[in-house]
Amino acid sequence: MPKLIIDNREIEVPPGTRVIEAAEMLGITIPRFCYHPALGPVGACRVCAVKFLDGPVKGVQMSCMVAARDGMVVSTTDPEAADFRKSVIEFLMLNHPHDCPVCDEGGHCLLQDMTVSGGHGLRRYKGNKRTHNDQYLGPLIQHEMNRCIQCYRCSRFYQEFTGFHDLGVMGIGSRVYFGRYKEGTLESPFAGNLADLCPTGVYTDKPSRFKGRRWDFERRPGLCIHCSLGCHTVVCSRYREVMRQEARFSEAINGYFICDRGRYGFYYAGLDERPRHGRADGQEISGEDALKFAAQRLEKIRSAYGPDAVACAGSPRSSLETLTALKRLCRKNNWRGPAYFGERETAQKVRAAVSRFSSETAVSLRDVEQADFILAVGADPVNEAPMLALAMRQAWRNGARVAVIDPRPVSLPLEFEHLPVRAELAEFYLGTLVNETLNDKAAKAGEPEAQKFCDVISTLSARHQVDITELAHVFQKSQRPVIICGMAPLPEPVPWLVADLVSALRTMNKQAGLFFILPGANAFGAALLSETEISFEQIITDIETARVKALVLVENDPFFHFPDRQRLEKAIRKLELLVVADCLNTPAVGAADIFVPTLTVYEAGGTFITAEGRVQHVGPAFRGGIPITQTGKGDHPPREFRPDISGGDVKAAWQAIAILAGDSESVRKNWLTEAHPAFADLPDVNKFPDDGICLDLKTDTTAAQFSCDWPTEPSEPKDGFELIFTDLTFGTEELSTYSPCLQEMEKKPCLFMQSRDAAELKLSDGDVAELKTAGGAVKIPVKVVENMAPGVLILPRHRQVEWQKLGTRKLRKDQIRKVRMG
Template identity: 30%
Template structure:
């Protein structure tokens, strides 16, 4: 530790720490533009110039390491003069168009100019103008406002892993842009909007819809993947206008995926169902809640009384409270066909129990891994925030990444091996056998016939050298017809090399769905429910025709049923064809609840805005239905009471290593990539995301 004096205040710091960080820790503010704590130091804006005693000129605080006895002045005449001249230079070419700039009111340049700028410029020359390029559906560029801090460029190189923006020209002619006319395609691209200190990069969907000072901010949790990213929902006049990240260093740091940032657009879709509807003689009639619930209860009672089977399906993006109450209602009615796993097709290991998918290590610990085996996953698109941690491990910790996928997919870090030739299960079986051979483990007789290739042996060597290995089993595996075999093979490797086996949950509350037993303990799983055509279905927050891997089978099962009730945020023609009752429920941001994230952390959130129209929070609908069916224990007044009921539930971990398998033929062709922007009803209705290359699985990640 060293002692530094800043503005007369003695501060302790680690030798070599940058002066700007030391000052920040001591609550001494130094203006800055190019410096960002998550990016490398560029020191190109010079706004952070300070006076350091003994130095003949002002020094940039972001690039000056502290030494013992250093005396610094951030507010001396010399420091202020330096800061003011930098501000004057920055404003020479800036258009000063704050009244029409979306960044107005939350612009770092505007704020700093208030302290260090002059009222009147000494320059009367014409200003430089930079023409804009179309950067895609998410980011609007106004490059005349750019101050060349290069935060966006460094974000692309260091965080997104894609050099999509860069600087060309020098001095007066320097400009930032895409090198070729091309949209920005990173799945984390929206973070550049937050990073840009001026209005050069702003949000296209949000543009001109509100001023920063008109917005109310609500803390919430992202609802589209299992990371549980912390967010702030910004609303105006009761409508969500944008979503931005909230810092949580142990989960999403300061970042957010584009899906979690822009999916809010779907909330204001024209498809919103805002009034209960019932079908009478083939005609849809808007009704009040009382009538709709009465029709629901009568319809379900009729099917129950004739001992017909009811299926209960839900999206795992529903809250813990909603899922708990729906399964409680179903079980109260004697229904055991309960499931949320509509993208899964192989359920053969259900008979040994329900393994809770989890990241079995801290999210931050992923960065410390030295070997990472990714199995059946386009991690970049599935869980961008987790992929960012994996990328950090590869880039900063020299971790070796190995991918076993059905086809070659573009990752944003170097891969040691990317095997696709033999098909996923055969590749994995070869690697597993080679790992067992190296370790001299002959206990798994069923795998003895496998003859590993040279490449598989090399991968096994790498895996066996791992001191801190991590295996990530992703969405492609989850949708694979041999998912259970993949679990056994990866579990064997993990056990042999003492790696963390991470069978990753995908939806926002998949772990929560397991915690509340939203599973067919003694009933039909989701695949059986649609293939055996039950007589009635209750669907929560689900569009079976789009959310099931076998959407057509699901659709025809719904059409064949006598009675279908959908608790839904959206209206659609497909639903109108097969459903009998449509109950409008509150969407993400319109209800309170809890999500359980990829590592099992429960995060509760409050309602950000009122539900639209006559929509109601789904948990309240289940409470009323429970009472209408005369079931015990449905007298909740708050989501907290529901949460308390499930707080002590534990996740279930199954040891797959003791299971012997029949190694199947190559079934990879049966797995289709699904775009992250097709994964749930809300994101499917976000027009800006749907206009990006990632909306189509064929162009996803390929620009």
Template identity: 25%
Template structure:
């Protein structure tokens, strides 16, 4: 520690800490523009000049490390003169745009100019003008206002990992822009809006819509990925104007993914449902809430009574109750529904007598559901992820699925950690990959088995229950990966993680969305567990959405009720519900034809159902075709609730704007449905009551996962010679809200998902070229799609994105496909 003196008062700090950090920690204000606590020091704006004893000239506080006995004055005549001189230079070319600038009222330049600027400019020459360029649908540019602080440039290089913006030219002719004529396409690009200290970079979707002093700022939690980013929602006249990050170093630091920043636009989509509706004699009619809820309850009771009568006609009372437990009514929800909504939905369904409830819409293999943990998490905190020495990611396009977790891994990689990947596509990452294996879907199991064998061979370990290992071959990539997993890594500040002491290293094995959706997920998970144990690490999960963990804990699964309590009769899981016709369905916040892994089967099954109740925020022609009651529900920012993020942290939030029209929070709708069905335990007044009921039952005790075998006893091996389908859910198609955020749908990421993606060799073999249309045959279904040459796709595979209306008819996300030239 060193003792220094600032403005006559002593302070202590670590030797080498920058002056500006010491000042900030002690509430001493020093003006700045280029400095940011999460970026490297540029010292380019010179606004933070301070008077340092024995220094021949004022020194930049952001780039001056403290030393023992240093004396600093931030408000001396020398310091103030330097700061005012810099301010005058910065204003030479800055336009007088304040009355029309979106940054007006919350502009750092405005604030500092009031304190350090002159009343009248002495500059008499002409000001420079910079012509703006379109850098995409998310960021508006007014580069004449730019003061060359380079925050946006450093953000691209240091945080995004993609230098999309840079500086060209010298002096006042310096220009900030893209190096080539292209848009800014990173999934974190919107953060430059927050970083810009002036109005040079602003949010294009909210441009010219509000002044800073008209806006109310309210806290909330982002509703998409499992990070649970803390956000502040800016509201004007009960309408959301924009969403910005709220600082939380343990979760999202000061950053926010573009999906969380701009998806609020979906709240105001033209197909928003604002009134309850019922279908009578095939005709949709608007109605009041009482009539709609009564209609819904009557329809569900009719199915129950029919089922009950059929059972009592042939069986005794005990058999009737057993049959009642297998009630032909199922419920589907999404992993973005709140904890309270998931809890009340499963409570309602189980009160009716059905355990068929699920949120796992992308999963098809449920063989090991009983051994899953209470809820899936990283197995460590988000902040600890960047402290790992070795991370093996299995089946994840992490950069698009979980942008801020990807950022944590990038920080780990920059620190020296080894990142290993096993994926079906050769995704582009923004950090160095130590070793990667790109493998077709049918070879995932044998690839992981080979890695297990390499680990066992390297440790001279024996696994008696896995005789099949003798038949497994090991290639060089698997040996290299095994060597990295078992080699002691020495990087600073990396105590072993709780999975084991393996040589003083922190090892994590993470299963992603593509692994979870794989048709052999149970075997993959078992092999991943073996890899984690053999490498002395932990097995973690990359939960799919904002409340995947909460859905598990709430009991929105068919084999467990709330808090992981086993049920007497296991219900149907999501895939079975959407492929085996039930008589009735309750849908919460989803469009099954787009959100499930078999849209064609989901659509056909729902259209055959006798009665479908949909709690939905949107009305679509497809929904009209199979639903019988539409109950308008509140969305993100309109309702209160709780999300449990990927580290298991509970984060509650309140509604910040009123629901659209007559829409109501889903937990309230479910509460009334429970009361109308005369079910016990539905007399809640607030969502906090629902949350607290779960909390009290939990009592802080988290159940550990059931023990599973180190390795599977048998190894399922597929031999496929035809083209295999790979399916990935695009970053901006994952839920009903983001699909309707127009600015996000105009991005490069959203536009790139069209068509069938194949590599050049597959295209040549099929006599296809870019721009051709091809007929894609999968089973008995076929669609015509444009050809996209994509060399990320391995041989013998095609990539067809999920969540797309054009692809629904193809059916399941995995399987064999055939390509032919479309006529």
């Protein structure tokens, strides 16, 4: 490892370390604009100049462009280097508008910091400044091109790192321009990172514009709960309201960036219509009184019908504390549940995935970036877990091959091979790979496993005119393959098959990894706590048969996620009592007999388990209560002295459950230990490591659990279509649908259909189709594509689509027709 001296201090660094990085290891900050650890060096701004006094390099050089080598003697304070930096900054400031008093970047502007530290303090230039026209870039990013210093961070991140090309660099010389070829909303779901990356304020956060400076905000660590990845954020709040959210660096999880859904999905916490008072039989009461009424009425139903007449349901968006408190409540009272998932199939698939979890095979996003082959099965990362797509792109940039087996028209910001087959065929393919390629039979027959693997993939791909023979050989040669498995479109056995395939690959001396995409921020924790595969669907059945008379919903809105609206509404009407505890103004809250308000994660904190099996805890970002912008109606706070905070009596969901169960809040740690032995070694919430703790569930992966009798290849559907409900980046995840700026980002929902199926139904791209069932009709525009499986229809669970009316996953051809919109 090379040794060098920087400012009279010796340091030894790993090979390839840049001098600017070596200086940081010593606590020496060299000015920089273009350099960023995630983007690497480019040498565009010339402000990181240092002087090399001795060694293999001499003179003034850019510290980001020079790798550390033995014998180097570097000075960051040499007068020649300091004067060079001062001059560069002065040149950069010639055309700068000097609009710091009105610039939203003020207070966290790298240009401000580097101008002062570089010694430039006098404005000598008296000429006219170069000016540019700003562009409209959508609802998330404000463009102020006159502040640009041509550091190229934005174009390098947007095009090279994320793989989108609608924003870049244009012009030449002093007229270099960073923007779009024409005005319009940025296409990348990672565009919000431009506000964090830009060192000057060319790109600023539009939704939080003029709401405060950085020093005005309470800045606290946060966790994103809009998918199962658990990315790190910085929550910026003011006067009991989240104003903006930024990416927080995490080496193990999201690196330096987050997606736009995670960045802007927080607005549900501060909406005017957020319910902050309890309610019972239509009368507004305190949350504490609502809990008392709920306890009394639940006890009456228990006395009249028995404990089985009460059921509870939570959801994967709740914290681990809430999930365990709900489980404890059901155990203590012998109530039915709790159910954490909507449909039985979803509950079974998530439980199957978690049951095969092993710390040996589980990989992080950083591990995905290091893979040399990625196979995604039943996964649409851009729409389901956007930061996973970004990790896959980094692996592809490093030379990895990527393949996707999925019936949907999957799109990724990278080159990949797509096998668009029906769900049954995907299941059959995986079963064939496991049974015929990697099991003991193939080994006993004397056939080389690797060659057999290639032969099977080649045979399967030939049946569907998809030539992936070369891909099979790449897979066979790979040493660090990663298999990504989703939940939505594939049958129940697929998580088991994928886990078996990874286990078998590891027996072939491959460092194979497994990454599940789970349906919710805490789906992993919910699956661990599920003693049975009870689902909300089963509870609905019990209501229909009059076995359940009262239902307790905790942070769960079945009107949003349950796929049969007609059945749900009938079941809710049959209940004698519906108790709802939530922080959202949902249809379930409107239907509740008793409502109990709860705190959001920003006010209560909580513990969550990512899809990787990583337990993370985050504390409250601020004290709960009604924001001043609401109590003062946007003007001055109420002119009254009071000992409490308006709306500050609302409790966290787990605290409300504890009161309902008659428990003390102080036993929270005991709840976790009682709920599952894996939680016994978790530290106190105040001692949680920043990157969390990876669970080790002691799963035995030494031998793959192969199925020897796999069914024959399924036949083509003769009449009708399989209806697959799917997610979109914006508009289908529950919490983020309450965000006004993300509502503007939503793409118009449409029904995806394969071209041959569309021709058979006499539908063309842009036509409006009506899907009609006994539950109702849905009218939606048709999008005809080639890259999806025949015999299926893809319908997003979009908030603007009444998809729950259909109540089925099978449609006959006569239930689909072309209509005219009014």
